[in-house]
Amino acid sequence: MSRTPLYEEVAEAIGRQIVEGVYAPGERLPSIRELGRRLGVSVNTVSAAYAHLENRALVQARPQAGHFVRARPPEPVVRPPDGADHPATPEEARAAIARTLEDPGLLMPGRGMPNPRLLPAAKLAAMLGEQCRRHPEEAVTYAAAAGHRRLRAEIAKRSVDCGCALSPGDIVVTSGCTEAMTLALRTICRPGDLVAVGAPVHVSILGLLRSLGLRPVEIPSDPRAGINLAVLDFAIRHEPPAAVLVIPTFNNPLGYAMDDGSRRALVALLARHGIPLIEDDVWGDLAFAPTRPPALKAYDRDGLVVLCSSFSKTLAPGFRVGWTAPGRFREQLERSKALHDIAASTPPQLAIAEFLAGGGYDRHLRHLRRIHAHQTARMRECVAAAFPAGTRVTDPQGGFLLWVELPEGIDALPLHAEGLRRRIGIAPGLLFSEGDGHANAFRLDAAYWSPEVERGLTALGAYARSLAPQRT
Amino acid sequence: MSRTPLYEEVAEAIGRQIVEGVYAPGERLPSIRELGRRLGVSVNTVSAAYAHLENRALVQARPQAGHFVRARPPEPVVRPPDGADHPATPEEARAAIARTLEDPGLLMPGRGMPNPRLLPAAKLAAMLGEQCRRHPEEAVTYAAAAGHRRLRAEIAKRSVDCGCALSPGDIVVTSGCTEAMTLALRTICRPGDLVAVGAPVHVSILGLLRSLGLRPVEIPSDPRAGINLAVLDFAIRHEPPAAVLVIPTFNNPLGYAMDDGSRRALVALLARHGIPLIEDDVWGDLAFAPTRPPALKAYDRDGLVVLCSSFSKTLAPGFRVGWTAPGRFREQLERSKALHDIAASTPPQLAIAEFLAGGGYDRHLRHLRRIHAHQTARMRECVAAAFPAGTRVTDPQGGFLLWVELPEGIDALPLHAEGLRRRIGIAPGLLFSEGDGHANAFRLDAAYWSPEVERGLTALGAYARSLAPQRT
Numbered sequence: 001m002s003r004t005p006l007y008e009e010v011a012e013a014i015g016r017q018i019v020e021g022v023y024a025p026g027e028r029l030p031s032i033r034e035l036g037r038r039l040g041v042s043v044n045t046v047s048a049a050y051a052h053l054e055n056r057a058l059v060q061a062r063p064q065a066g067h068f069v070r071a072r073p074p075e076p077v078v079r080p081p082d083g084a085d086h087p088a089t090p091e092e093a094r095a096a097i098a099r100t101l102e103d104p105g106l107l108m109p110g111r112g113m114p115n116p117r118l119l120p121a122a123k124l125a126a127m128l129g130e131q132c133r134r135h136p137e138e139a140v141t142y143a144a145a146a147g148h149r150r151l152r153a154e155i156a157k158r159s160v161d162c163g164c165a166l167s168p169g170d171i172v173v174t175s176g177c178t179e180a181m182t183l184a185l186r187t188i189c190r191p192g193d194l195v196a197v198g199a200p201v202h203v204s205i206l207g208l209l210r211s212l213g214l215r216p217v218e219i220p221s222d223p224r225a226g227i228n229l230a231v232l233d234f235a236i237r238h239e240p241p242a243a244v245l246v247i248p249t250f251n252n253p254l255g256y257a258m259d260d261g262s263r264r265a266l267v268a269l270l271a272r273h274g275i276p277l278i279e280d281d282v283w284g285d286l287a288f289a290p291t292r293p294p295a296l297k298a299y300d301r302d303g304l305v306v307l308c309s310s311f312s313k314t315l316a317p318g319f320r321v322g323w324t325a326p327g328r329f330r331e332q333l334e335r336s337k338a339l340h341d342i343a344a345s346t347p348p349q350l351a352i353a354e355f356l357a358g359g360g361y362d363r364h365l366r367h368l369r370r371i372h373a374h375q376t377a378r379m380r381e382c383v384a385a386a387f388p389a390g391t392r393v394t395d396p397q398g399g400f401l402l403w404v405e406l407p408e409g410i411d412a413l414p415l416h417a418e419g420l421r422r423r424i425g426i427a428p429g430l431l432f433s434e435g436d437g438h439a440n441a442f443r444l445d446a447a448y449w450s451p452e453v454e455r456g457l458t459a460l461g462a463y464a465r466s467l468a469p470q471r472t
Numbered sequence: 473m474s475r476t477p478l479y480e481e482v483a484e485a486i487g488r489q490i491v492e493g494v495y496a497p498g499e500r501l502p503s504i505r506e507l508g509r510r511l512g513v514s515v516n517t518v519s520a521a522y523a524h525l526e527n528r529a530l531v532q533a534r535p536q537a538g539h540f541v542r543a544r545p546p547e548p549v550v551r552p553p554d555g556a557d558h559p560a561t562p563e564e565a566r567a568a569i570a571r572t573l574e575d576p577g578l579l580m581p582g583r584g585m586p587n588p589r590l591l592p593a594a595k596l597a598a599m600l601g602e603q604c605r606r607h608p609e610e611a612v613t614y615a616a617a618a619g620h621r622r623l624r625a626e627i628a629k630r631s632v633d634c635g636c637a638l639s640p641g642d643i644v645v646t647s648g649c650t651e652a653m654t655l656a657l658r659t660i661c662r663p664g665d666l667v668a669v670g671a672p673v674h675v676s677i678l679g680l681l682r683s684l685g686l687r688p689v690e691i692p693s694d695p696r697a698g699i700n701l702a703v704l705d706f707a708i709r710h711e712p713p714a715a716v717l718v719i720p721t722f723n724n725p726l727g728y729a730m731d732d733g734s735r736r737a738l739v740a741l742l743a744r745h746g747i748p749l750i751e752d753d754v755w756g757d758l759a760f761a762p763t764r765p766p767a768l769k770a771y772d773r774d775g776l777v778v779l780c781s782s783f784s785k786t787l788a789p790g791f792r793v794g795w796t797a798p799g800r801f802r803e804q805l806e807r808s809k810a811l812h813d814i815a816a817s818t819p820p821q822l823a824i825a826e827f828l829a830g831g832g833y834d835r836h837l838r839h840l841r842r843i844h845a846h847q848t849a850r851m852r853e854c855v856a857a858a859f860p861a862g863t864r865v866t867d868p869q870g871g872f873l874l875w876v877e878l879p880e881g882i883d884a885l886p887l888h889a890e891g892l893r894r895r896i897g898i899a900p901g902l903l904f905s906e907g908d909g910h911a912n913a914f915r916l917d918a919a920y921w922s923p924e925v926e927r928g929l930t931a932l933g934a935y936a937r938s939l940a941p942q943r944t
Contacts, residue, residue: 013637020639022628030632037763038632095807113614121608128611128819129601136593139600140788142585156494160502160510165485167492175647179813191663191685208811213663291509316612318818335567339680341651345817346790347600 006041007048011056014049018058018069025071029059032067094203094431097416101425107456108448110425112202112252112401114313115447118371120364124316124351127358131350139347145338147173147323148349154356155323161291162284163298164307170325172334173344176317177282180308180324182208183340185243187326187333188276188306189214193242196235198227200253200403200432200441205245205280217241218433223394223403226251226258229265236273243276249293250283253403253432253443255396257293267299274304276329281309282322285365287398288373303328311352313399314365319348372400375449382454383444386461388468400447405440410467412442418463424456478513479520483528486521490530490541497543501531504539566675566903569888573897579928580920582897584674584724584873586785587919590843592836596788596823599830603822611819617810619645619795620821626828627795633763634756635770636779642797644806645816648789649754652780652796654680655812657715659798659805660748660778661686665714668707670699672725672875672904672913677717677752689713690905695866695875698723698730701737708745715748721765722755725875725904725915727868729765739771746776748801753781754794757837759870760845775800783824785871786837791820844872847921854926855916858933860940872919877912882939884914890935896928 004012014035017023029050030038036046050067053059060070101110132139146152152168159166174180189195191213197205199218209216217235221227227246235241246266248258258266270277279296287293297307306329310322321344326333337343355361376396383393383404390407406412412428419426425445429438444457476484486507489495502510504518511518522539525531532542573582604611618624624640631638646652661667663685669677671690681688689707693699699718707713718738720730730738742749751768759765769779778801782794793816798805809815827833848868855865855876862879878884884900891898897917901910916929 013632017628017637017639020628020641022625022639035632039635039637040763040766116609116613119609119612121612122605125601125604125608125611125819128604129597132597132600133594136597137588137591139597139790140591140593141588141790143790153494156489156492160485160489160507163511165489167489167494169492175813175817178811182812186683204811211658211808211811291512294512318611318613318615318815320813320815320817336683339650339676339683340654341647341792343790343792345647345792345820347597348817348819 007045007052010035010039010041010045010049011052015053015056015058018053023069025069027069028065029067029069090434091207097428098203098431100416100420101427103420103425105423106420106425107423107450108425108445108453110427110443110445112427112443112445113317113447114400118368118447119316120355120360121316123360124319124355127354128347128351131354132347135350139350141346143173143343143346143349145172145343146334147171147344148346148353150357151321151349151353152323154353158356158361159325162281163294164325166325170330172324172326172330172337173349174308174310174322174324174337175320175341175344176312176322177280177308177310178204178208178322179320180310180322181205181245181278181280182212183333183336184278184306184308184324184326184329185209185212185214187329187336188278189242194239196232196241196244198246198251200429200438201247202252203431203434206434214242216434218435221251221254221256223254223256226254226256226262227266229262229269232266233269236269236275240273240275243278244270245278245280246296247280247283248296249281250286250396250399250401252283252399253401253427255394255399255401255403257287257397260294263294263296264299267296267305271302271304277305279305279307281307282313283399284309285314286368286372286400288369289397292398297325297327300327306333314368315352315355315361316348319352320345321348321352372398372447376400376402376446378454379444379446379449379457382457383461386458388461388465391464400445402444402446404442404444406442406464407468408440409469410440410464412440414467415442415460415464419456419460422456422459424453424460426460479517479524482507482511482513482517482521483524487525487528487530490525495541497541499541500537501539501541562906563679569900570675570903572888572892573899575892575897577895578892578897579895579922580897580917580925582899582915582917584899584915584917585789585919586872587917590840590919591788592827592832593788595832596791596827599826600819600823603826604819607822611822613818615645615815615818615821617644617815618806619643619816620818620825622829623793623821623825624795626825630828630833631797634753635766636797638797642802644796644798644802644809645821646782646794646796646809647792647813647816648784648794649752649780649782650676650680650794651792652782652794653677653717653750653752654684655805655808656748656750656778656780656796656798656801657681657684657686659801659808660750661714666711668704668713668716670718670723672901672910673719674724675903675906678906686714688906690907693723693726693728695726695728698726698728698734699738701734701741704738705741708741708747712745712747715750716742717750717752718768719752719755720768721753722758722868722871722873724755724871725873725899727866727871727873727875729759729869732766735766735768736771739768739777743774743776749777751777751779753779754785755871756781757786758840758844758872760841761869764870769797769799772799778805786840787824787827787833788820791824792817793820793824844870844919848872848874848918850926851916851918851921851929854929855933858930860933860937863936872917874916874918876914876916878914878936879940880912881941882912882936884912886939887914887932887936891928891932894928894931896925896932898932
């Protein structure tokens, strides 16, 4: 079919693997015989391919030893001229900015992640190893689609903390809260449906809705009271959404925790219209106070509230252990989980169940709470002192996020670029809407506070002052 | 809003948790003060609730010690009369039968799972613990959406075995092969699209398609040659599907491995029509011969083949580590993975990368190959000897599945029921189509062969002979 000689095709394939780093410089390549066997080609073809790669200085033959990857001098990084790599659409522009915050060199990554240095990584690692050694066959075998019974029992036990008193049968374990919300949306909505979302909200949630063919409707929120119920009520009467998605407790990015009355009113409003409510409670356990606010689910009389949460903000985002209490949608959601990826990974479920059962979780939360409260206060003070007069900053009572609004007319985008140069990742307001609002706002991750971050932020504040329109 | 007294609501919630087993008999319940704090109610309310539960004999108060769950006598299991629990739809009937095969008491579960006793569970457990202890912060942190770089490099290195020579950048790590196919289908298809599937095929794949709003078209296959290309060609001309899904290597359930010419012809046919091909290669590493057949992906010149695989049949289904090489759909599929559940769980990725890098994988495959080949042969012989004359059984060259066709007129369903009584889970043909074909067929899992299973199967053969129409 192809007119390229076979040996050149083989050379091309192996050459590409070398350039892409599959084989490291100095590493021994498969023997001629072995590679021939694997690729189903003759020894002569592989010999010719290796000779070709020697000519291209990618491979070095050592007599009696085999073929090795040659070390190559590093290539210059040619950057396109300014503007040449500008993304075409607002969505691509947002994705490009979100990617800048994934740089592992940042002192504060700005992705809303917990600081791994504050997580019980060593203890979890020990429990993971110990659980798998103690139950090796169980660890390699599928858990139930709804999740491992022991983990669900531990989650149920803790659920009285948010006023719910769930039973294990109410719960489905998921790959983090994000998958819980994905499954909830897929169960409740059909492509084309509207979903009302408390705004500002991170574009990852808006992108998730779009990728499921849903149309987000951003409902504005107040940094103290939470989602605006009058607007939501109007939106429902105007064109009822198929679901409403809110983060009522230590909201991302605004930090608010809705008060009791508003929670009750929100659940009642949706119950009246029979509209399911997806509650993202992933920050709920991070209250600064000794007790956390109740979940919206605590007010649910109709099985319409789908409570979604995880251990990604408190224990280990990398474990991907989340859960949902989907109310009347449980059976369908569990079936969807079974069809789409069978079950969540077993070993992380065992480790987290053990961590919860061993009683270490509450102690760990007390520890996190103290540190987050302290660091959030320090970062607030730093913003207040360093940024231009007229800057506003939220005062959350849990979580570790701060939302900063600069005086009108100061754009957060150049600040984001300057921050990257100082290894401080701020998440500009642009990442929290599909529209063009929040241009003068940004989010900070106080979980990563350190004296060095504070110095960077202070310098960023000075830079912001230099951008402020001069009073005349 | 509610007319029930608050203490009764609290009692109801805690009582439900006790009945559902959140708290075990004899376990101490939260103290009155603690529960009041957690639920945000007064100490008096909790006292009244606990008194109420004492009256209902669910709770026992022990002076100075607190409240404890009372042991309860086991309740009688009241079974509905025969027929009362018959499911309403064929889909529900299939789901009910599939659930019978999840019974952990079965000697052979019939779910197409590897036998955990043949998996390197202890070694994987040790590697999991060791990797997490060595890289604790990495283990608790998100991997990249495409998967951990080290795992992708190891998968790329091995890809020459199936004739592909992938680079790490070609690969996206997923939660098992099932999620790889879910993401591929979501990336390629829109609701309402047709997807052609090699048939017979397990209803979990058909159900996955339906749950994504897709319409499966079952393309018949020959137990030796594989998917019927003439029928596929006709189907494409009749109404082109948005994608074609095949299991070309050690097919589930038929066991065939397509030959070189058919592979080439299949890839060329779809390339001519520009139709993406989703290749489920999850059995590919389980060849009985020392080398495995090439993947369809090896013939792909257009980036149209989405190769999907996992370590669920070879190492650890419970780890949920799979991957895909999605060709031209890579970027979009990776974005979908990031939006829907951020990334696969990190610790299992680290453990499997280490297992692949440490060189244990090939040795383990040689071990599995020998055992599966032996057990598959034993089980074939047993079927040939015990089942009615005219019974046919496949002769696979890899994997561990056998497909048995009874003489026309013998229904596999009563055999399935009789098998359950003997703790032998056979998967009746009904589970491999949305239509009513394959009624006289069933699938066996030779990975679970044992003398005890052989005895059960022999008895089942005798039972099948008793069902065979008597010759006159």
